Amino acid sequence: MTAVRPGTQSAARAGMRPGLRTALYGLVGVAVLLLIAELIGQFGLLGTTWPPLTSVFAFLADPANHTLLGNALSTTVTEAAVGGLIGIAAGVGFALLASLVPVLAPGLDRFAAVIDAVPAVALAPFLILILGREGTPVLVVALSTTFIIYISMSSGLATAARPYHDLLAVLGARRGTRLRLVDVPAALPKLFDGLALAAPAMILGATIGEWFGARRGLGVLFISAMQNYRIDLLWAAAVLSVLCSLVLYGAAVVAQRAIARRFA
Amino acid sequence: MPSRDIALLDVAKTYPLKRGAALAALDGISLDIANGEFVALLGPSGCGKSTVLRIVAGLEEPTSGSVSVGGASPQALSRAHRLGVAFQEHSLLPWLTVRQNIALPYSVAGRKIDGAHIQDLIELVGLVGFEDARPKQLSGGMRQRASIARALVLEPEVLLLDEPFGALDAVTRRRMNRELGRIWAELRITTLLVTHDVDEAVLLADRVVVMTGRPGRVRHIEDIDLPLREHSELTRTPEFHDIVDRLTGLLDATKDA
Ligand SMILES: Nc1ncnc2c1ncn2[C@@H]1O[C@H](COP(=O)(O)OP(=O)(O)O)[C@@H](O)[C@H]1O
Ligand SMILES: [Mg+2]
Numbered sequence: 001m002t003a004v005r006p007g008t009q010s011a012a013r014a015g016m017r018p019g020l021r022t023a024l025y026g027l028v029g030v031a032v033l034l035l036i037a038e039l040i041g042q043f044g045l046l047g048t049t050w051p052p053l054t055s056v057f058a059f060l061a062d063p064a065n066h067t068l069l070g071n072a073l074s075t076t077v078t079e080a081a082v083g084g085l086i087g088i089a090a091g092v093g094f095a096l097l098a099s100l101v102p103v104l105a106p107g108l109d110r111f112a113a114v115i116d117a118v119p120a121v122a123l124a125p126f127l128i129l130i131l132g133r134e135g136t137p138v139l140v141v142a143l144s145t146t147f148i149i150y151i152s153m154s155s156g157l158a159t160a161a162r163p164y165h166d167l168l169a170v171l172g173a174r175r176g177t178r179l180r181l182v183d184v185p186a187a188l189p190k191l192f193d194g195l196a197l198a199a200p201a202m203i204l205g206a207t208i209g210e211w212f213g214a215r216r217g218l219g220v221l222f223i224s225a226m227q228n229y230r231i232d233l234l235w236a237a238a239v240l241s242v243l244c245s246l247v248l249y250g251a252a253v254v255a256q257r258a259i260a261r262r263f264a
Numbered sequence: 265m266p267s268r269d270i271a272l273l274d275v276a277k278t279y280p281l282k283r284g285a286a287l288a289a290l291d292g293i294s295l296d297i298a299n300g301e302f303v304a305l306l307g308p309s310g311c312g313k314s315t316v317l318r319i320v321a322g323l324e325e326p327t328s329g330s331v332s333v334g335g336a337s338p339q340a341l342s343r344a345h346r347l348g349v350a351f352q353e354h355s356l357l358p359w360l361t362v363r364q365n366i367a368l369p370y371s372v373a374g375r376k377i378d379g380a381h382i383q384d385l386i387e388l389v390g391l392v393g394f395e396d397a398r399p400k401q402l403s404g405g406m407r408q409r410a411s412i413a414r415a416l417v418l419e420p421e422v423l424l425l426d427e428p429f430g431a432l433d434a435v436t437r438r439r440m441n442r443e444l445g446r447i448w449a450e451l452r453i454t455t456l457l458v459t460h461d462v463d464e465a466v467l468l469a470d471r472v473v474v475m476t477g478r479p480g481r482v483r484h485i486e487d488i489d490l491p492l493r494e495h496s497e498l499t500r501t502p503e504f505h506d507i508v509d510r511l512t513g514l515l516d517a518t519k520d521a
Contacts, residue, residue: 163355170321170349170424171372172342181371185359263359 051231056239059232068221068233073240075217076137079209080202080244083138087145087198092191094146095153099179108150116147120205124212137209137217144205145198152194156187188263192256199248203241268334268341268421268454270297270320275329276479277315288479289315293329295473295482300452302493304465304472308515312480313458314352317426320456321349333422341422345373348420348453350428354407356399362386362410363395369418385413388447389440404431409440416447423455429464441467445493462511467492467499474514484514 034053039045041052059065094112098105120140127136160182168178210219218237225234277290289312297303305313318324319331322338333341341347348369356365363382370377386395389409399407408431415423429437441464448455448468459465465472466488474484486507492498 163351163353164357166318166321166323166351167349167355168372169323170342170347171369172345172347173372177372181368182357185357 049231051235056232056235059236060239065233065236069236069240071216072218072221072237073244075214076203076206076210076219076241077244079137079206079217080141080248083141083206083209084145084198084202086138086142087202088149088195090142090146091149091151091194092153094150095157095187096179096184098154099157099183100175105154109154112147112150115143120144120208124209127209128212133213133215136212137206137214137219140209141202141205144201148198148201149191149194152190152197153187156190156194157183159190160186185263189256189260192252192259196249196252196256199252200245203245203248207241268346269299269301270295270422270454270456271330271332272296272316272320273330275316275319275326275331277312277319277324278327290319290326291479291481293480293482297454297456300454302448302455302457302468302470304457304459304469305475306459306462306465306472306511306515307475307480308477309460311475311477313460313475314426316480317349317424317456317458320422321347321424345369345375345418346421347424348415348418348422349424350408350411350415350426352426352430352458354399354404354411356407356410356414358399361396361398362391362402365399365410366414366417368414373418375418382413382417385417388443389413390443405429405433405436408432412444416451419451420453423453425455425457427458427460429459429461437461437464442496444468445496449493460515462508462515463499466504466507466511467496472511474511484511486511 037050038053041050041055044050060069094108098108120143123140123143124136127139131139157179164182164186165178168182173181206217207219207222210217211223214220218241221233221237225231225237272293272295275290275293276288279287279289281287293312293316295303295316305316307313315324319326320333320338322342331338333347338347356362357368360368363386366382366385367377383395386392389412391406391409391413394402394406399410402410408428412425412428415425429440432440445468457465457468466486469488472486472488473482474486475481476483488507490498490501490503490507492504498504
C-alpha cells in the first residue's frame with residue numbers, strides 16, 4: 001500500500017492547484033456580481049424594486065425580523081425535507097421495481113415523464129383538492145424529486161460493467177442478489193448526481209407549492225411582500241431561499257464526490 | 265472432496281458481428297476432462313481460449329455442439345454455488361476491500377462468512393497486510409491473486425482459471441504456480457486453466473491441450489506424466505524441457521498457420 005501512496009499524493013497535489021484556481025475565479029466572479037448588484041441598488045438604476053444588497057443584508061440581520069423570517073424558513077425547509085425524503089424513497093423504489101420487474105420499466109418511464117411534463121401550476125388545483133393547502137408544497141417537492149431520482153437511479157442501475165455481472169452469474173446469484181451486491185452500489189454515484197440536482201429543486205418546489213394558498217413559508221412571504229410592496233422583505237426571502245438551495249446543493253456535491261471516489 | 269467431470273462435444277461458437285457478418289471463434293472442439301483432473305488450455309491469443317472457458321462456465325451458449333458439467337448444465341453448477349472462476353479481468357468489486365471481495369461468494373450463496381478460512385486463503389495467496397486495501401490500491405498481480413482466493417473460497421467442485429497469472433512478473437508467477445500446484449494436489453478439484461505460458465501449463469496440468477489459431481480447434485493433447493506439482497525440482501530435468509520445447513514448437517506452428 002505504501003508503494004502506491006506517493007503516486008496518489010502527487011496526483012492529489014497536481015489536482016489541487018487548478019482546483020484552487022477555479023475556486024478563486026469563482027469567488028472573484030461572485031464578488032463582482034454582488035458589487036454590480038449593490039451599485040445598481042445604490043444608484044437606483046433599475047428603479048425602486050432593486051434595493052442595494054447592503055440594505056437587504058441589514059434587513060436579514062435585524063433581530064426584529066428574525067421570528068418572521070425564521071418561521072417562514074423553517075416551514076419551507078421542513079416541507080422541502082419531508083417532500084424530498086418521500087421523493088427519494090419513491091424514486092429509488094420505482095427504479096428498483098423497474099429493475100427487478102423489467103416488464104414494468106417502460107410503463108414507469110412513461111409515467112415519470114408525464115408527471116414531469118405537467119407543470120406544477122396545472123396540477124395545483126388537484127393537489128389542493130387531494131392534500132389541502134398545507135400538504136401541497138410537500139407533494140410538489142415529492143413529485144419533482146421522485147422524477148429526478150427515478151431517472152438518475154435507473155441509469156445508475158445500468159452502469160455496472162459486464163465482468164461484474166459475469167462474476168455474479170458464475171457465483172449463482174439471483175437477480176435480487178445481484179441487484180443488492182453489485183447494481184445498487186454501482187448506482188450510488190449516479191444517484192448522488194441526481195441528489196445534487198434535486199436539492200435546489202426541493203426548495204424551489206416547496207416555495208412554489210406554497211403559492212397555492214399555504215399559510216406559512218418563504219413562498220407566502222414572497223406573495224405578501226409583493227402585494228404589500230415590501231421590497232426589503234421580498235429580497236430577504238429570495239436571498240434566504242437561494243442560500244438554502246446553495247447549502248443543500250453544496251452538501252450533495254460533497255457527498256457525491258466522496259461516493260464517487262469510493263464506488264466508481 | 266466432491267468433484268465433477270466436464271464434457272465438450274463438437275462445440276462451435278460463432279459471434280455475430282455488425283451487418284450480418286460473423287466471427288468463427290471455435291470450431292469442433294471435443295474435450296473430456298475427468299473428475300479431479302487438471303487440464304491446461306494452451307494457444308495463441310485470440311484463438312478462443314476464453315470462449316471455451318466461458319462456455320464451460322455457462323456464460324456463453326455454444327452455437328452448435330454440447331457442453332455438460334457433471335452430467336448437467338453448467339448453469340446448474342453455478343446455481344448450486346459449486347463453481348469457482350478467476351477471470352482474465354480480475355473483476356474485484358472496487359467498493360469492497362480485499363477481505364470483503366474474497367467473502368463475496370459467501371454472501372451470494374447466503375452462507376455464514378468463515379473469517380478464519382478467508383484469512384488462510386489471504387495468507388496462501390500472499391496478501392497478508394492488504395486485507396483492508398481496496399482493489400485500486402493493489403498491483404495487477406495482487407488483484408489476480410485476490411481473485412484466485414475468491415474462486416477457491418467456497419471449495420468449488422470445478423475451478424476455471426483464465427490466465428490467472430498474466431499480470432505477474434516471472435518470479436512471482438513461478439512462485440504462484442508452485443503454490444497453486446501445492447493447493448491443487450491437496451484439493452484435486454476438476455480444473456481448466458487457460459494460459460499462453462507453456463512452462464506453466466506443463467508444470468501444473470495432467471494434460472495440456474494445444475489449440476490452433478482462429479477458429480480454435482484442438483491441435484494436440486499432451487499427457488504429462490511427470491509428478492511436477494509435487495516435485496517442482498523436476499523442471500530442471502531434460503524430460504520437462506523436451507515437453508516444453510515440443511509444445512512451444514506446436515504453438516509457433518499455429519501462429520504461422
Ligand atoms: N462477445 C464477443 N463478440 C464478438 N467477438 C468476440 C466476443 N468474445 C470474443 N470474441 C472474439 O473471439 C475470438 C476469441 O476470443 P477469446 O476467446 O477471448 O480468445 P483468447 O482468450 O484465446 O485470447 C477473438 O477474435 C475475439 O475477438
Ligand atoms: Mg482470453
